[in-house]
Amino acid sequence: GAVVSQHPSWVICKSGTSVKIECRSLDFQATTMFWYRQFPKQSLMLMATSNEGSKATYEQGVEKDKFLINHASLTLSTLTVTSAHPEDSSFYICSVFWDRGEKLFFGSGTQLSVL
Amino acid sequence: GESVGLHLPTLSVQEGDNSIINCAYSNSASDYFIWYKQESGKGPQFIIDIRSNMDKRQGQRVTVLLNKTVKHLSLQIAATQPGDSAVYFCAEARIQGAQKLVFGQGTRLTINP
Numbered sequence: 001g002a003v004v005s006q007h008p009s010w011v012i013c014k015s016g017t018s019v020k021i022e023c024r025s026l027d028f029q030a031t032t033m034f035w036y037r038q039f040p041k042q043s044l045m046l047m048a049t050s051n052e053g054s055k056a057t058y059e060q061g062v063e064k065d066k067f068l069i070n071h072a073s074l075t076l077s078t079l080t081v082t083s084a085h086p087e088d089s090s091f092y093i094c095s096v097f098w099d100r101g102e103k104l105f106f107g108s109g110t111q112l113s114v115l
Numbered sequence: 116g117e118s119v120g121l122h123l124p125t126l127s128v129q130e131g132d133n134s135i136i137n138c139a140y141s142n143s144a145s146d147y148f149i150w151y152k153q154e155s156g157k158g159p160q161f162i163i164d165i166r167s168n169m170d171k172r173q174g175q176r177v178t179v180l181l182n183k184t185v186k187h188l189s190l191q192i193a194a195t196q197p198g199d200s201a202v203y204f205c206a207e208a209r210i211q212g213a214q215k216l217v218f219g220q221g222t223r224l225t226i227n228p
Contacts, residue, residue, distance in 0.1 A: 043204060046217070104161075104216065106161075
């Protein structure tokens with residue numbers, strides 16, 4: 001079964017609104033989760049590292065005030081795209097790192113379309 | 116560094132044939148490599164991984180080859196099936212911090228009947 005649950009699978013929103021995407025680790029506690037973005041026909045780009053109980057670490061070029069990350073528990077990280085614009089339309093994918101097995105598990109992704 | 120391609124390389128093979136997908140990685144300090152398969156509208160699916168102390172690893176119908184000298188990684192899929200059609204990504208990382216993956220460009224594999 002799925003190790004990582006990502007919700008919603010797709011979302012359509014109006015420009016200027018905010019969208020929240022959830023990433024849940026189902027089988028183990030995760031102190032570290034990752035958020036990726038993928039544009040059509042392109043590779044996955046790491047946006048930020050979500051750390052439980054502390055601030056997220058953002059990659060260069062990713063606006064932290066626009067992409068709010070909250071990792072309030074060991075099983076849940078959320079990504080909020082604030083004041084979304086059409087250029088934010090993309091496929092967002094989370095991943096969860098399992099310390100014991102040194103393995104990374106991916107969510108099923110969220111397709112965001114901003115009108 | 117990261118490798119993001121504007122043009123996704125493609126590879127077409129006949130069903131039943133073997134396929135080889137290649138990847139050049141960028142960081143000589145990387146010591147952990149993974150191949151992922153991504154179907155349309157879905158997240159990446161783990162296929163096989165290899166650490167830098169190995170140059171070959173085999174799974175079920177798949178083999179990964181690592182050439183550290185030229186920083187090259189390849190994925191061989193034997194006896195391809197229609198379900199193998201997908202985009203394949205290689206990813207590199209350091210074991211100490213193995214969670215932070217850098218993905219390669221990706222290759223779209225199409226299996227022709």
